[in-house]
Amino acid sequence: MGRYRLHVNGRRETVDVPGDTPLLWALREELGLTGPRYGCGIGACGACTSLIGRQAERPCVRTVADSTRERITTIEGLSADGDHPVQRAWLELDVAQCGYCQPGQIMTVVALLAANPDPTDAEIDEALRDNVCRCGTYQRIRAAVRRAAELAR
Ligand code: FES
Numbered sequence: 247m248g249r250y251r252l253h254v255n256g257r258r259e260t261v262d263v264p265g266d267t268p269l270l271w272a273l274r275e276e277l278g279l280t281g282p283r284y285g286c287g288i289g290a291c292g293a294c295t296s297l298i299g300r301q302a303e304r305p306c307v308r309t310v311a312d313s314t315r316e317r318i319t320t321i322e323g324l325s326a327d328g329d330h331p332v333q334r335a336w337l338e339l340d341v342a343q344c345g346y347c348q349p350g351q352i353m354t355v356v357a358l359l360a361a362n363p364d365p366t367d368a369e370i371d372e373a374l375r376d377n378v379c380r381c382g383t384y385q386r387i388r389a390a391v392r393r394a395a396e397l398a399r
Pocket residue numbers: 283284285286287288289290291292293294295304305306307
């Protein structure tokens with residue numbers, strides 16, 4: 247066990263866990279941030295996607311010990327009242343079905359639009375290629391990315 251300081255959603259947090267604990271576990275179990283979902287645990291489904299710095303990354307495959315220098319943003323920290331342009335677009339187009347994958351989809355899109363405010367359909371597909379949605383909401387996700395880009399302009 248060890249005490250690790252994490253910077254999550256603008257707050258300094260301390261977690262008491264072994265250093266090789268997956269960051270996703272610390273977020274969900276120690277800090278109560280259940281927006282990042284557990285899907286596969288091997289970086290393959292995108293359900294846990296959160297921002298590490300400005301990059302969309304998968305906290306299921308990085309350790310707590312390797313995360314102490316980073317600014318971590320989960321979907322809970324994206325906006326105070328759900329009014330981030332990507333969240334507004336998601337609501338407007340009623341994207342979610344069961345919703346399980348959606349925090350990961352949204353955080354991937356936040357990183358995409360931060361780097362590329364006007365992505366092409368091919369760029370949207372590439373960015374979201376490894377975010378799995380078992381409900382098949384892909385068409386609505388693409389439309390919502392385009393709408394979020396408009397809202398952010
Ligand atoms: S749970 Fe992290 S990528 Fe699947």
